[in-house]
Amino acid sequence: MLDLVLAVLHHLLILSMAGLLAVELALVRPGVGGASLKTLAVIDAGYGATATLILVVGAGRVFFGAKGSAFYLENPVFWAKITAFVVVGLLSAWPTVTILKWRKQATADLAFAPSTGEVARIRRMMGMELAVFALIPIFAAAMARGYGL
Template structure:
């Protein structure tokens, strides 16, 4: 039963992360200011918290799930999945820093709006995150079918 609960939590968290990332990309558009900027900052914080929960639940699945840890730890497809997750995490640093900076500037100046070039850069990185993120379920499906063993 615990394996089922862990699997459900893991999948729901992954889907939530994808949704949060997509919402961030939609919100980070020209004209971003005020309340939308605050919403973007909260979405980004939820994104980070969700990513952390994915790591915790994933760790629990590896060590306390139905499969033995070696199933995961000795599988190169598992490590490719982890690498894709890490790349997404590293890519997310730039948007998070930008959003925090924008939020601080907006608190000092309620009329603040991010520069078009800065927004475009953040949107590109968020788009790249989505592309790399798409690899995660691909690797997961391959691993579940025994690839890499």
């Protein structure tokens, strides 16, 4: 039963994380400012919190799941998945710092809007995040079927 609950939570959180990233990509556009920047900061905080929960639930699946931790910890495909997850986290750091900076600037100046160059850079980073994110379910499916062992 615990294995099922953890698997359901894992999938729901993954869907939420992908959805939040898609919303962020839709919001980070030239001219973004004011209320949209506030929403963006809230969405980004939710994205970080969701990623943290995925890590916790994922670790729960490793240590309390039906297959036993050795099934994962001894499999390089599991570590490839974790590496991709860490890379997604690292790629998200710059957009997060930038969004917080924009939010601060928008609080001080109501007419503030980030430059198109900066928006383009953040969108590129988020695009890279999405590309690496897409690798994770591929590694996950292979790992779950024992590829790499």
